[in-house]
Amino acid sequence: MRYSLSALALATLASASPVSIEERQGNSGTGPFAPAGYYTSDALEGHTFYAPQNIPSDAKLPVMLWGNGGCSADATGQAPFLTELASHGVLVIASGTPGNGGGTTAEIMTQSIDFITSNAGQGDWANIDASRITAAGWSCGGIEAYAQIWDDRVQSIGIWSSGLLDNYTAANDFTKPVFFFLGGPSDIAYQNGERDYAAMPAGVPKWKGNLDVGHGGTYTDTNGGKFGVIGGYWVEWILRGDSSAADYLTGDGAKNDGWTVEYADLENLSVSPIE
Template sequence: MKTSLSALALVALASASPVVVEKRQGSSGNGPFAPAGYYTPNALGGHTFYAPKTVPAGTKLPVMLWGNGGCSADATGQAPFLTQLASYGVLVIASGTPRGGGSTTADVMKQSIDFISQNAGKGDFASVDASRITAAGWSCGGIEAYAQIWDARVQSIGIWSSGLLTNYTAAGSFRKPVFFFLGGSGDIAYQNGERDYAAMPAGVPKYKGNLPVGHGGTYTDANGGKFGVIGAQWVQWVMRGNASAAAYLTGSGAKNDGWSVVSADLDKLGVTPIA
């Protein structure tokens, strides 16, 4: 039996306006929680939520914060990718609004943490587990995600074609797991991400995958393309605690899809299945 994620989410996703699942997505995700879509909650302006339209009764959703490429306030710029991740059982809170203009900041992402920490497990967000929050982002959005690593409410970081811009040594102070997904040597952020990965201290879990597609990734391909494939396994493993999903990232799956992979200290990740 399935129940709605929340009354607010279901009403928003079903409405004709202003929430419309982007036609360019080609689908609404192909994960076990599909179909997924996005909506803009009245309770948190300036943000867009991607979620399964329904979730099994008793199932909890971890949270992934997302900073858009270019720190854009258009929260649908990577809609196929984010919808795909949501269809694998994650609530994604993207900074900005559908087709929004202007820019976002790290403080906008922090607003997401504040809001979901206060509202998870209650009312419209009864299915959300805010004890599992990952901050992630592409390019400039990755810098916004990095800024959340010092927040005790955030458990891990996802860096997508990004890296520190000026503070070249800050990664040496990281004490939380960081997963890097880069676009190969043709990615403008390649050297930054490579440097940050190398600078992280021994004993802290880290992972780095490179796919030679350049800085633009595959976010707008159907279901997010190959980035959507590895991203779906990443959220299943790191956020939902599905150990079998780790095999794709660390075994032959990612390599067969063209990813070059290195990692360290993943045995210290300590993920457990979500309730």
């Protein structure tokens, strides 16, 4: 069943123009909140929202910020992957807009935090829980996500085929959980991500997975391919607080799908079910 725009629990603010949402055939997500899609809103210009198209009135959605590969301002460059994650019950705010040819910055991602923390839990954003925010991104977008680790409003970081470029020691001071999803030795960001993982201080939860697909990942495969699969479990565990989803990342699930996994201090990770 396809839902009309009026069925969106996440509509634009009353003063904004009508949202536009696109459901790509075969890429509307496989999670429990599917189908999902993306839309833009005058309420936050220069950004794109990915969300389930039908949200139960009593459901809460956590928030994931996304920086695109190449720091591209085309927020649909990884649309199949981001739609898949949204279908697992998260509001994704991607920097940029559909088809935009410009670039983005870490400050644009911070604008997402400012907006959603100011509006979550009220009006058209009543379903959003902004006490659960993770910043994530691919390649250059991962650097934008790293910049948010110092923001008290962000609880965790997701690094997708990325790593610090010039400040090689910054990871020594990380105090928040970081999840690294890398493309194996042929990924140009592989050494950077491996270095950052190793540099994080003892006691801080961290997880690292490598899938031998190179830097391009599987973002544009149907529903984001294997990156979409593991990303869905990551969303359900870290953002929605479903401890059973952790089994895929730490048990045989990811390994059986070809991921090489390493992690440490996850016992210090405290995540409760979203309410």
